[in-house]
Amino acid sequence: MPYQATVYRWLTQSESFRDQYARAREVQADTLADEVLDIADDATQDMQVDEQGHERVRHExxxxxxxxxxxxxWLAGQLAPxxxxxxIQQNISGxxxxxxxQKITIVDEVQVKATVAHLEENY
Structure with a gap:
């Protein structure tokens, strides 16, 4: 297994390696998604029988x-977002x-100074 620094160097220096690396990451994300289904469908460890013969859920x-x-x-989402x-979809509307x-207001500088002075006097 090459050192991590070596892999990063290959990624910066070789376009063909970058393409292979990207494809490998896509396959990794697909594999993780397949594993999600396998784990979710596997209920073999979910139940146990106690000393009285009653089935109980193994919450752990x-x-x-x-x-x-x-x-x-999470990892599949990071590898293939x-x-x-x-x-996440955002729609911005009025x-x-x-x-x-859009509203543009032209403010007179004299009017702004008068308003500020009025506020300072009253507060």
Whole structure:
């Protein structure tokens, strides 16, 4: 396994290595997404039978599976944000979904000084 510094040097110096690296990261994200489904579908450790023969939920195993799923979802979202990342969409519009209105007010300097003086006197 090469040192991390070596990999970074290859990334800066070789276009073909950059392309291979990018493809490998895409495959890694897809693999993580597949693992999410496998972990979520696997319920073999979720239940246990106690001494009286009653089935009980193993909350620790369920929480561990949730943690494993969440970690893989997060990492897949970091590696391939367009494919696995959270979609954040912002729409900016004016009143009643209309266009944004721009208002320009020209202020007279004398009027500003008078207003400031008035505020200072009264407060």
């Amino acid at each position: 195993a369920v929480q561990r599976s949730k943690l494993r799923v969440d970690a893989r979802k 367009k494919k696995y990342g959270d979609r 009143a009643h979904d209309g266009p944004i209105e």
